[in-house]
Amino acid sequence: MKVLIVDDHPVVRAGLRALLSVPDEFEVVGEACDGAEAVQLVAALRPCVVLMDLQMGDGVDGVTATRQITALPAPPKVVVLTTYDSDADILRAVEAGAAGYLLKESPPEELFAALRTAAAGEMALSPPVASRMMRRVRAPQLALSQREIEILELIAAGRSNREVSRQLFISEATVKTHLAHVYDKLGVDSRTAAVKAAVDRRLIRL
Amino acid sequence: MKVLIVDDHPVVRAGLRALLSVPDEFEVVGEACDGAEAVQLVAALRPCVVLMDLQMGDGVDGVTATRQITALPAPPKVVVLTTYDSDADILRAVEAGAAGYLLKESPPEELFAALRTAAAGEMALSPPVASRMMRRVRAPQLALSQREIEILELIAAGRSNREVSRQLFISEATVKTHLAHVYDKLGVDSRTAAVKAAVDRRLIRL
DNA sequence: GTGACGGTCATCCAAAAGGTTGATGCGCGG
DNA sequence: CCGCGCATCAACCTTTTGGATGACCGTCAC
Numbered sequence: 477m478k479v480l481i482v483d484d485h486p487v488v489r490a491g492l493r494a495l496l497s498v499p500d501e502f503e504v505v506g507e508a509c510d511g512a513e514a515v516q517l518v519a520a521l522r523p524c525v526v527l528m529d530l531q532m533g534d535g536v537d538g539v540t541a542t543r544q545i546t547a548l549p550a551p552p553k554v555v556v557l558t559t560y561d562s563d564a565d566i567l568r569a570v571e572a573g574a575a576g577y578l579l580k581e582s583p584p585e586e587l588f589a590a591l592r593t594a595a596a597g598e599m600a601l602s603p604p605v606a607s608r609m610m611r612r613v614r615a616p617q618l619a620l621s622q623r624e625i626e627i628l629e630l631i632a633a634g635r636s637n638r639e640v641s642r643q644l645f646i647s648e649a650t651v652k653t654h655l656a657h658v659y660d661k662l663g664v665d666s667r668t669a670a671v672k673a674a675v676d677r678r679l680i681r682l
Numbered sequence: 683m684k685v686l687i688v689d690d691h692p693v694v695r696a697g698l699r700a701l702l703s704v705p706d707e708f709e710v711v712g713e714a715c716d717g718a719e720a721v722q723l724v725a726a727l728r729p730c731v732v733l734m735d736l737q738m739g740d741g742v743d744g745v746t747a748t749r750q751i752t753a754l755p756a757p758p759k760v761v762v763l764t765t766y767d768s769d770a771d772i773l774r775a776v777e778a779g780a781a782g783y784l785l786k787e788s789p790p791e792e793l794f795a796a797l798r799t800a801a802a803g804e805m806a807l808s809p810p811v812a813s814r815m816m817r818r819v820r821a822p823q824l825a826l827s828q829r830e831i832e833i834l835e836l837i838a839a840g841r842s843n844r845e846v847s848r849q850l851f852i853s854e855a856t857v858k859t860h861l862a863h864v865y866d867k868l869g870v871d872s873r874t875a876a877v878k879a880a881v882d883r884r885l886i887r888l
Numbered sequence: 889g890t891g892a893c894g895g896t897c898a899t900c901c902a903a904a905a906g907g908t909t910g911a912t913g914c915g916c917g918g
Numbered sequence: 919c920c921g922c923g924c925a926t927c928a929a930c931c932t933t934t935t936g937g938a939t940g941a942c943c944g945t946c947a948c
Contacts, residue, residue, distance in 0.1 A: 485786045487763075487793075491697025557693075559765075580691045587693075621924060634875025637905070649927050656907075657924095665906075666934085667874050669840025675888050682881050682888055827894065843933070855897050862937070863894095871936075872904085 477595055480523035480552070481507045482514040482541065484531075488580070492527060494559075495584045502591065511541030518545050523552050525591050530558040530569065539572045547571030553594040557587075580590050619681060620661060627654045632671040683801055686729035686758070687713045688720040688747065690737075694786070697761075698733060699788045708797065717747030724751050729758050731797050736764040736775065745778045752779030759800040763793075794797060826867060833860045835886050838877040 481492050489507045496502040506520045508514040518526060526545060530538035530673050542554045555576035556569045569577055575594040578587060620628065630640045637655070641648040659665055662673040674680045685708050687698050695713045702708040711727045714720040724732060732751060736744035748760045761782035762775045775783055781800040784793060826834065836846045843861070847854040865871055867880040880886045 485697075485765075486788070486790055487694055487697040487701065487786050489697070490700040490790075491691075491693040491695070494696040494700035495693065526831040559691075577870065578695050582692075584692055584696075624924065630879065631874060634870060634872060636872060643705060646925085647927055649929090650925070652906075653926075654903085659906085664840060666840060667841060667905075671874060672838065672840040672888065680718060682878065829895065844934085852895085853897055855899085856895070857934075859896080861935085865936080873935080 477502050477525060477591065478505045478521070478523040479503065479512070479591065480517055480521060480526045482509075482511070482526060482538070483507075483557075484509045485529075488529065492587075495587065498584075499588060502588075511537060511544070514541045515544050515548075518548060518552060518570060524595050526552050527591075528554050528556050528574070530556055530656045539569055542569060542574050543572040554596045555590055588591040620658060620674075624654050624658050624661075625674075625679060627651060628658055628670060628674055631655070631667050632674070632680055633682055683707055683731060684709050684727070684729040686711060686720070686723055686727060686732045687734040688715075688717070689713075689763075690715045690877050691735075697757065698793075701793065704790070705794060708794075709764055717743060719748070720747045721750050721754075724754060724758060726807045730801050732758050733797075734760050734762050734780070736762055745775055748775060748780050749778040749836070753834065754871060759803075761800045767825065792836045826864060826880075830860050830867075831880075831885060833857060834864055834876060834880055837861070837873050838880070838886055840886055 479496060481489050481504060483489050483492070486509075489509070493507070495503050496504050497513050505523050508517050508518045514526065514528065517523075528542055528545075538556065538558075545551055545554055548643045551573075553575040554573060555578060557578045557580060558569075559580050567679065576590045578590050582590075626644070627640055630643060635643070637648050637651045641651045644651075654669065655670070658670055658674075662670050662677075664670045664673050671680075671682070675682050685702060687695050689695050689698070691716075695715070699710050699713070702710050711729050712723045714716065714723050720732065723729075734744050734748055734751075744762065744764075749760065751757055751760055757779075759768070759781040761784060762780045763784045763786060765786050765875055781787065781803075782796045784796050788796075833846055836849060843850070843854050843857045847857045850857075861873065861876070864876055864880075868876050868883075870876045870879050875886070877886075881888050
């Protein structure tokens with residue numbers, strides 16, 4: 477199975493290459509250190525599976541790269557490999573077309589299993605990720621909409637309502653409406669309290 | 683040179699082992715996945731250098747483990763390897779006795795050089811880390827007072843100025859004065875931006 | 889002792905944020 | 919088809935926050 481590794485850390489790339497060299501079913505056909513290179517290499521090397529880091533220092537981030545790759549003709553499966561199990565990241569990755577979401581803490585066996593599962597067309601989730609998703613579906617009253625999370629993330633980055641409205645091309649009134657809904661759902665009544673609550677519940681990362 | 687690897691991620695451990703296997707001057711004598719195991723293995727294996735991750739999920743954190751290791755008789759050099767170049771982390775690591783501070787983004791050559799430098803008794807810092815330290819010594823005005831941090835922590839917890847004033851038995855005006863000073867020092871102009879900046883610089887935890 | 893710094897407080901004003909109500913359009917499932 | 923959630927916007931009002939000053943007191947260093 478041809479695998480492409482995408483990660484900006486040489487250490488992590490070497491680690492994945494080393495781990496994947498043990499079972500002879502995997503063949504690492506290339507490595508990319510950012511999103512742009514990843515898209516190019518997918519086209520050139522035609523891997524079956526892409527192991528994609530979400531956090532990448534410069535250039536295109538993992539979610540965007542995933543979206544671009546899955547938009548290609550006959551795309552490979554993309555398995556996201558990341559350090560954090562945050563709701564927002566998982567949802568965005570899955571929404572972007574990821575076929576799996578793994579934590580770097582996972583033992584090698586889980587990594588192998590996830591690659592096989594993804595290549596077989598199934599969705600592969602780390603056990604902690606899966607349980608988090610389960611908690612989410614049976615606690616829908618906390619669920620913020622994508623738009624609400626998007627706005628809350630900008631608020632958490634220290635932006636004012638006006639700045640958020642300009643960045644998202646919507647009116648300030650709309651930002652305030654979304655924020656009011658967020659406050660309702662989180663049971664708070666200020667932006668800083670909302671940020672704290674959302675970080676606590678892993679809805680966003682700071 | 684005998685090296686002990688300490689990291690809670692199997693992927694990173696494998697990566698370091700793979701990278702260090704290339705030059706024949708290094709010999710990885712063991713791996714630990716948390717701080718407690720690291721201290722035990724240092725005593726048992728007597729490595730020359732310990733490659734220590736700062737962020738470890740459960741158990742003893744990297745700074746504490748570093749402090750414990752450097753307190754041993756005839757301690758090995760500890761080189762800290764981490765993802766983030768935050769001021770507070772660097773200082774805490776150095777204060778705990780680390781002989782080096784490397785970013786995981788560093789190319790392998792830098793890693794090798796850092797190990798050699800540390801083993802030779804010198805201090806090894808990644809270029810970005812070194813430049814950050816330089817910026818810090820010529821910008822000491824960033825230091826928040828204890829009181830300012832205390833107030834900022836309550837703000838970060840979502841409290842209003844009024845709530846903070848009541849909790850600390852001071853007037854709201856005083857809270858506002860402290861906050862204004864905090865904004866000045868952090869170069870921001872709102873509470874949420876201050877919280878973000880302070881968390882980024884590890885002045886507070888959320 | 890004088891000056892710098894930290895902590896305390898006050899006042900006044902402007903800007904931002906929050907609360908309420910109401911309205912439109914869109915897509916989706918019963 | 920109708921309701922519901924989501925996203926969008928507006929107008930109004932209150933509260934909170936931020937900005938600019940100025941002031942007092944204690945401590946610590948020079």
